[in-house]
Amino acid sequence: SAVISQKxxxxxxxxxxxxxxxxxxxxxxxxxxxxxxxxxxxxxxxATANQGxxxxxxxxxxxxxxxxxxxxxxxxxxxxxxxSPEDSSIYLCSxxxxxxEQFFGPGTRLTVL
Amino acid sequence: xKEVEQxxxxxxxxxxxxxxxxxxxxxxGSQSFFWYRQYSGKSPELIMSIYSNGDKExxxxxxxLNKASQYVSLLIRDSQPSDSATYLCAVNAGRRALTFGSGxxxxxxx
Numbered sequence: 677s678a679v680i681s682q683k684x685x686x687x688x689x690x691x692x693x694x695x696x697x698x699x700x701x702x703x704x705x706x707x708x709x710x711x712x713x714x715x716x717x718x719x720x721x722x723a724t725a726n727q728g729x730x731x732x733x734x735x736x737x738x739x740x741x742x743x744x745x746x747x748x749x750x751x752x753x754x755x756x757x758x759x760s761p762e763d764s765s766i767y768l769c770s771x772x773x774x775x776x777e778q779f780f781g782p783g784t785r786l787t788v789l
Numbered sequence: 790x791k792e793v794e795q796x797x798x799x800x801x802x803x804x805x806x807x808x809x810x811x812x813x814x815x816x817x818g819s820q821s822f823f824w825y826r827q828y829s830g831k832s833p834e835l836i837m838s839i840y841s842n843g844d845k846e847x848x849x850x851x852x853x854l855n856k857a858s859q860y861v862s863l864l865i866r867d868s869q870p871s872d873s874a875t876y877l878c879a880v881n882a883g884r885r886a887l888t889f890g891s892g893x894x895x896x897x898x899x
Contacts, residue, residue: 677835709886718877719833719889734886768832776821778879778887780832 678703678771680781688787689759696755697784699769704749707772710742712765713783719768725752759788792816793880795890803898808865810893812878815859821881822854824863826874827892833877837863868897 679702689695699708708725723731723744731744746752756763766783773779794813802808810824821840825833839845839852839861851864861880865872875894879887 718891719887721886721888724886766832775838776881777823777835777838779835783832 677773677777677779678705680769680771680779682767682769682781682784684784685782686785686787688789690789691760693759694755694757695759695786696753697767697769697786699752699754699781701750701771705771705773706749708746708752709770709772709778710744710752710754711768711770711780713768714765722754722767725754725769756786759786761788764788792888793878793890795876795878795893797891798894799896800893801896801898802868804868804870806868806897808868808872808895808897810863810865810876810878810895812861812863812890813859814861814878814880814888816880816882816888817856817859819856819859819880819882822852822861823879823881823887824850824852824861825877825879825889826872827877828874865895868895870897870899873897 681700683698710722711719713719721734722737723733725746727746743755768783769781770778824837826836827833837852839854845852849866853862875892877892878890
């Protein structure tokens, strides 16, 4: 499976600021996704990162709050904008392989004070 | 009704026993089914995928799928303390992204 890295691995941020999370894959992939895992909960899809076009957001998530870039087939960023304590979560990127199986990066643990 | 349902547990089994984890889903159009293992503080790790009715075995793990009953399960034979984790059931209903259940916490007692 592809090797996926995320930066930063964790961060503590102040309310009202923004954080950009990077996801890098060691091979070209068609499908990349961003998920959120709030404390003690399961994973919720934020959006599908589309290469060369705007991301596709799930209900409850908007581009102004979670802008996503996908400049090529190995890289994507997720920005968490104007953060509040409710945004404290683990943010995970995932990629889909040719067998339609998804693999996750190590995650970014975000704490908003 | 949640799209993917799992018993949150904890499910406690003695070492060496069979652990049985269950999952039901609501979308009859679901095509692909996955089991992930997540250790505390780590990201989910894919352990099994299953696409057609019946059983699929991989080492100590067996996934079972029954599309008529909208039910998928994971059996772990000869459970080890290292199997203690949260097991997430995920379903793909044809839209590529996965819908996850809330997870079942498994505790294997030495």
